Amino acid sequence: MRLPGLFLTLLAALMLPPVPGRAEDVSGQPRRGRADALHAAVVRGDRALVRQLLQAGADPNAQDARAHTPLMLATDAPMVELLVAGGANARAEDAQGRTLVGRIAATASREGPAVQLLRAVVRAGADVDRAHRAGETPLEVAARRGDIELVRELLSLGALVPRALERTAIRVALPLPSGAGVRLAEEWGLHGRELVFRRLHVRLLTSAAETVPVPLELGSPVDEALADGALELSVDGPDGQPAPAEVAQQTESVMRISDDGPHVELPDWKTGSSAWTAAPALAPGRWQLLGLDALPAPFPAFTPGELEAVFERGAPLSQGDRSRWLEVLRRSPEIARPFIHRMRIRLRLASGAAKTLELQLPSGC
Structure with missing residues (x-):
């Protein structure tokens, strides 16, 4: 006698092991109880099984030992849409009083699909x-965690800015090579x-003179702010206090050839560097x-024939495109x-020590 396929699916789901507690669910105490088959299927991202369980009558609002509904464990927008279509309550709260929006704000990885998940919820x-x-x-x-993209999305979805948060700094660390001697962050304010x-x-951690490379992504907040002339710089010494310093900027240029479309750059030809220009001080530090x-955007002198010759030899193009x-x-x-492709920001401290941030500007069309 053959059992119906759906019964076998449900039987297999019920035999799944307990869902392990996620890092954001752990509060120092062992997890109590076990989630049911629907919770387990959601954690595993198995939408086909979730659909079968809902069709078989599984409760989409059942709570586990920490009052998590299956929807609270969803990690992508299609799963959210599937559960909501099956009757899941998007306004449910867990044992800490957090909704799914609150859980996303507290735990979402910046590498994950947090924005799409938030929109679906x-x-x-x-x-x-x-x-x-x-x-x-x-x-x-989200602001306390420094998640700029999630803050931006919450604002676009109509989130209100509490008075206590107005003009509060949001800081997001930027990746730097180990031993750079500085900590660098991008900082935003809300109003x-x-x-x-x-x-x-x-934040200066050492006073030794060295150059710190800072690669920027095309369209990143720092890249956009720098292009718009809307970027400020604040400098703290090793003690965390504003550092007395002088700040100057220098640009480096390469040749770009552009004609209303994809451009070509010749970074291995000539390079032009500007004189250092002092940045205006706004306040201490x-x-x-x-x-x-x-x-x-300075560049050494050249003749049209010289440019054509180096372009013909060195442009990264096929022969036909060249x-x-x-x-x-x-x-x-x-x-x-x-075209400016690199900016240096020199910090010269009152002690005479200097450090240079080398902003490697992105190239895009």
Whole structure:
């Protein structure tokens, strides 16, 4: 006698091992009880099994030992949509009084699909401003964690900025090589519904002179702020106090050839460096960095024939593309312009020690 396929599926689901507690669920006490088959299927991301269990009558709002419903364990938007379609309550709370919006704000990885998950939950009716029992709203939690993208998304979804959060700094650490001698973060402030200031916050850990490379991603907050002339710099000494210093900026340029479309750069040809330009001081330990449009893009002199020759030899193009670009270049030589591809920010302390941040600007079309 053959058992129906659905019965076998349900039987297999019931035999799944208990769902292990996630790191964000652990509070120092052993997890009590065990989740049911629906919880287990959600944790494993098995949407087909979740659909079968819901169709067989599984309770989409059942709670485990920590009052987590299956929806609270969802990690992607399609799972959220599937559970909500099956009757899951998007406004349910766990044992700490957190909704799924609050859980996303508290635990989402910046590498994960947190924004899509958040949008799906809010579409399902979740309250974007619901505070947990300690009184923090999801926006406050995301700001405290320094998750700029989640803060931006919560604001776009209508989250209110509590008065206590206005002009509060949000700091996100930037990756730096080990032994750099500095800690570097991007810092934002909230006022009303806007992220109103953007700042590079530097904490000096050593006074030794060295250059610290800081690669920027195309379209990142620091990249956009630098291009717009809206980036500030704050500097702390090893004691955490504002550091007396002088700040100057220098640009380095390479040749770019662009004609209303994809461009070509010649980084291995000539390079031009500007003179150092002092950044205006705003307050002790704070400076206004000059935007790219306000800084020169110097380049050594060259002749059109010299450029054509090096382009023909060194441009990273196929022979056919190189020939087409050469025709455009000869017809419109003005499409060849120097382009700032690196900015150096020199911090010279009152003690005479210096450190240079080398911002490696992204290249994009």
